[in-house]
Structures are given as structure tokens and as C-alpha cells.
Amino acid sequence: MLNVLLVDDDSEFSDVVCHIVEFLGHNINTAANLAEAEQWFENNTFDHVFLDFMLPDGSGLHLLEHLKAIGQSPRVTLISGHPSVKGKLAEMCEPNVGHLVKPLQREDIERVLNPKKAAPKKKATPAIKRHFGTLIGESEVMQKLYTMIERVAATSANVMLMGESGAGKEVVAQAIHNATDCDGPLVATNCGAFSKELIGSELFGHEKGAFTGAIARKEGVFEQAAGGTLFLDEVTEMPIDMQPNLLRVLESKKVTRVGGTKEQAVNCRVISATNRTLTDLAQNNVIREDIYFRLAVFPIDIPPLRERKEDIPLLANAFLEQLNEENGTDFKWQAAQIKELEAHDWPGNVRELRHAIHRAFIMSDPKGSVITLPDSLESPFSKVNKESQANQVVAGQTIEEVEKELIHATLDKVQGNKTIAAQMLGISTKTLYNRLNAYGGIGEYK
Amino acid sequence: MNNNESLRKMVHDARAPLNRISMNAELVKLVLENDMPKQKALEALNKIIANCQQCSEHLQEISDAHAAD
Numbered sequence: 146m147l148n149v150l151l152v153d154d155d156s157e158f159s160d161v162v163c164h165i166v167e168f169l170g171h172n173i174n175t176a177a178n179l180a181e182a183e184q185w186f187e188n189n190t191f192d193h194v195f196l197d198f199m200l201p202d203g204s205g206l207h208l209l210e211h212l213k214a215i216g217q218s219p220r221v222t223l224i225s226g227h228p229s230v231k232g233k234l235a236e237m238c239e240p241n242v243g244h245l246v247k248p249l250q251r252e253d254i255e256r257v258l259n260p261k262k263a264a265p266k267k268k269a270t271p272a273i274k275r276h277f278g279t280l281i282g283e284s285e286v287m288q289k290l291y292t293m294i295e296r297v298a299a300t301s302a303n304v305m306l307m308g309e310s311g312a313g314k315e316v317v318a319q320a321i322h323n324a325t326d327c328d329g330p331l332v333a334t335n336c337g338a339f340s341k342e343l344i345g346s347e348l349f350g351h352e353k354g355a356f357t358g359a360i361a362r363k364e365g366v367f368e369q370a371a372g373g374t375l376f377l378d379e380v381t382e383m384p385i386d387m388q389p390n391l392l393r394v395l396e397s398k399k400v401t402r403v404g405g406t407k408e409q410a411v412n413c414r415v416i417s418a419t420n421r422t423l424t425d426l427a428q429n430n431v432i433r434e435d436i437y438f439r440l441a442v443f444p445i446d447i448p449p450l451r452e453r454k455e456d457i458p459l460l461a462n463a464f465l466e467q468l469n470e471e472n473g474t475d476f477k478w479q480a481a482q483i484k485e486l487e488a489h490d491w492p493g494n495v496r497e498l499r500h501a502i503h504r505a506f507i508m509s510d511p512k513g514s515v516i517t518l519p520d521s522l523e524s525p526f527s528k529v530n531k532e533s534q535a536n537q538v539v540a541g542q543t544i545e546e547v548e549k550e551l552i553h554a555t556l557d558k559v560q561g562n563k564t565i566a567a568q569m570l571g572i573s574t575k576t577l578y579n580r581l582n583a584y585g586g587i588g589e590y591k
Numbered sequence: 592m593n594n595n596e597s598l599r600k601m602v603h604d605a606r607a608p609l610n611r612i613s614m615n616a617e618l619v620k621l622v623l624e625n626d627m628p629k630q631k632a633l634e635a636l637n638k639i640i641a642n643c644q645q646c647s648e649h650l651q652e653i654s655d656a657h658a659a660d
Binding site: 155157158161162164165168199226227247248249250251 | 599602603606607609610611612613614615617618620621625631635638
């Protein structure tokens with residue numbers, strides 16, 4: 146952070162430069178003439194001075210002389226309205242004095258305040274495109290998703306988002322809201338977080354005195370989202386006996402506050418989300434059929450990250466860029482690291498990728514520019530998921546296939562020790578050998 | 592003041608509002624790129640509009656002076 150003094154008699158210009166320099170992370174003070182500038186230098190030192198060439202009480206060059214006299218040597222950038230001043234400066238041969246010609250641009254200021262950092266910024270890679278202001282990715286599956294968002298945004302249909310945890314359901318909800326031509330806000334609420342007693346009040350609001358503790362009138366989320374979008378996350382976690390209340394609102398498009406009598410019209414789009422699969426919804430009775438059809442007028446499947454691995458470099462760059470900006474660092478990916486990220490399966494999807502990058506960012510040497518990835522990208526959850534996925538039995542497999550999988554999984558667990566594996570499997574070591582031979586030899590378990 | 596000097600002075604005066612326009616436009620960019628309060632951008636845009644007017648007046652002055660010569 147630099148201490149900057151701006152000497153210029155144009156107060157409007159000074160005002161806006163102050164905003165910009167402060168945004169760049171520096172301290173700035175202003176002086177409207179030479180006398181004020183000299184006064185600043187009486188009790189302060191500055192790293193950089195922006196100096197107007199023509200001031201009401203003399204030329205900016207007088208301040209340069211004054212600085213010499215008091216033995217201060219900040220870097221000085223003369224600002225003038227005419228390029229000919231450059232010639233005069235060259236005659237002076239002052240190494241500490243630079244020159245900018247009006248009208249100024251932010252890049253000029255950045256460059257003179259931070260000559261090393263500003264240079265590479267100019268050739269920075271083109272900004273990563275965020276579709277609908279939020280979504281990153283150019284893969285085929287994402288292009289399909291963008292088309293669906295565009296289509297549904299033009300209507301007022303309710304949308305149900307389905308996707309694994311971490312795939313970005315709330316981000317897609319935001320994208321639909323952004324793409325919709327509406328004036329109201331996006332109100333997000335998590336149905337899994339409501340207590341059974343308060344769910345009605347959260348969704349529909351309550352009147353003062355409706356129940357003990359209702360000390361004031363409260364608007365429900367349907368009212369808060371008027372003219373906008375209501376995002377009901379984890380909608381399938383809402384207790385099933387509460388769902389008829391929600392159905393009533395969705396069908397009648399009217400809401401009555403708890404303890405109230407007056408009906409209010411509801412005019413928001415409802416986007417709901419669940420991380421359960423369609424089969425899960427059908428089999429486990431987590432959502433009433435009538436509610437499902439009201440909410441899922443337009444169901445959208447959000448692809449898991451492993452189905453759009455070509456987007457990983459874009460996402461990794463976007464996340465790192467954001468961290469760099471927030472922390473004033475300049476970390477970069479190496480090609481091998483991106484390959485490593487692409488090779489991982491990311492069962493926790495974009496959220497897991499983001500966390501892994503954040504973790505790597507914290508671990509990296511702040512003085513360097515190379516990011517350090519951990520030895521293993523696995524998270525405790527990804528290990529559990531992998532194991533449970535690996536051990537899943539799928540209808541259509543033969544008994545022999547399942548048996549083979551079980552034997553191999555057991556041997557993996559005990560590092561190939563056949564005596565222990567046989568004990569765990571409840572068979573003799575000889576039978577285990579026979580089975581392995583039957584599967585095509587002992588192979589890797591020798 | 593001879594003609595040349597007078598013209599130089601008038602061009603110098605016209606550059607001041609241009610300079611304010613440029614910096615205010617940079618401020619609007621900052622606001623938009625960084626999700627800062629909209630009000631700041633609106634204020635800067637109003638200043639840009641006012642300075643365009645001023646710049647136009649200066650140009651008219653130059654044009655009138657040229658016509659008088």
C-alpha cells in the first residue's frame with residue numbers, strides 16, 4: 146500500500162481519482178494548490194505524488210524544487226494537458242519524475258503506482274465467460290442446460306432442479322432468475338432447515354399474536370419473493386404432512402398468513418431443488434405426487450462435474466482468479482496440475498473442486514506464483530462414496546460377477562493377504578485360490 | 592494573447608471536462624466489475640453527462656473564435 150498525494154485544482158477530477166486509487170488499495174490525500182501541497186509535506190511523507198502541471202499559484206515544477214529543498218524524493222507523475230511537457234521533463238533528467246497526458250485512464254494510474262504488476266495485467270487472459278452472470282462451462286451438457294434456462298426463463302413455469310450435491314443448484318436458480326425479465330428479488334430458503342412448528346410461518350408468514358412468540362407481523366418467503374423468484378432448496382426434505390399446505394398455495398396462487406384471514410396473491414416463480422434421483426423420489430415417498438407435478442412443470446437435470454470434465458480447466462482458472470483478486474496474489478496453474486484436476490472424479494462436484502482449490506491456495510507459498518496441490522485430492526466423503534459405489538450390487542449382474550467383485554474388494558482391503566481374506570469371506574484359503582484361478586489366475590494377488 | 596496561444600488555452604480548457612469524463616467512466620467500470628453500490632455509478636454517469644455538455648460548450652467557443660478570425 147502506497148501513500149499518495151494528488152495535487153490538482155480540479156476538485157471533481159480529484160474526487161474520482163481518490164475513489165480509484167483507494168480501490169487499488171492505496172492511501173490518498175489531495176491538495177488543490179502548491180501551498181496546500183507544501184503544507185502536506187511539512188508533517189508527512191508520500192511514496193507517490195500526482196502533480197498537475199498548471200496550478201492556480203504556480204507551476205507544478207515549483208513543488209519539485211521544494212521537495213529537493215526539504216530533502217524528500219517521492220516518485221512524481223506530472224499530469225498535463227499537453228504532450229510538449231514531456232520534452233521539458235527530458236531536459237530536467239529527473240529519474241524519479243514521470244509524465245501522463247490528460248485525459249487519464251485507470252490503467253495509467255495503475256501502471257505508475259505499480260509498474261511491475263500492471264504490465265502483465267494488460268496481457269491477461271480474456272475473462273472467463275459467465276453465462277447468465279453466474280454459470281461457467283462451455284461443454285456440450287452445459288450448452289444444453291443454457292438452452293433450457295433460456296427457454297424456461299421466457300415463461301413463468303415452475304422449475305425443479307435435480308442434481309447431485311455440489312453440482313450448483315442454487316447457481317442455476319440464480320441463472321434462471323437473472324435470465325427472467327422480472328423486477329422482484331430472488332429469495333432462497335432451505336426446506337430441510339425448517340422446524341415442523343415454524344414451517345408454515347416461514348413459508349406463508351404470520352400475523353402479530355398468531356402464536357406465542359409472534360410479537361410482530363412477518364412476511365413469508367412467498368410474499369418476500371413477490372414479482373421475482375422463490376428458491377425452495379431441498380424441497381424433498383420438507384415433512385410430507387406439511388406438503389398439502391404448499392400444494393394449496395401452488396394451486397390457488399394465494400397465500401394466507403398464519404393467524405390471518407386475508408388472502409394475498411402470489412406472483413413469483415417457484416424453483417425447487419433436490420439432490421435425490423427420480424427413482425428415489427418415486428420409491429421413498431419423500432414428495433407427494435400432486436406436489437411434484439406442480440413444482441416440476443419443467444424439470445432440469447444439472448450434470449455432475451464428472452460428466453463435463455472439459456470444463457474443469459475453466460472452473461479452476463475462474464476460482465483461482467477470484468482467490469488471486471481477493472488476496473492480491475498472482476498464482477497460476479501448471480498444465481500438469483490441471484491434468485491432475487481433470488483426472489479426479491469429483492464426487493462432491495463443483496463445490497468439492499472449489500474447496501480443493503481453496504485448500505491448495507492456502508497451502509501454497511505466498512511468495513511464489515506456483516500453486517501447490519495436495520498429494521491426494523480425495524476428501525473423506527469421496528472415499529466413502531467410492532467405497533459404497535464400488536460395493537453396490539446392480540440388477541443384471543451374474544452371481545459370478547458379484548462374487549468376483551466381493552473377493553477382489555476383500556483382498557484389496559487386506560492388502561492381498563489371502564489367509565485373512567478367506568477368513569473374512571468365510572471360505573477356506575484353498576477355495577479362495579480355486580476361485581481366483583477360475584477367474585483367470587491369481588494375477589495381481591500373487 | 593496571439594491567436595495560437597489563445598487556441599492552446601481553449602484546447603487546454605476543453606481537455607479538463609474530457610479528463611473528468613474519462614475518469615468517471617473508469618469509475619463506472621469499477622463499480623460494474625466489482626458489484627459496488629449502483630448509486631456510485633449513477634452519480635458518475637450524471638457527471639459524465641454534465642461534462643459532455645461542458646466540453647461541447649468549449650468546442651463551440653473554439654469554433655466561434657475560428658469563425659471570427
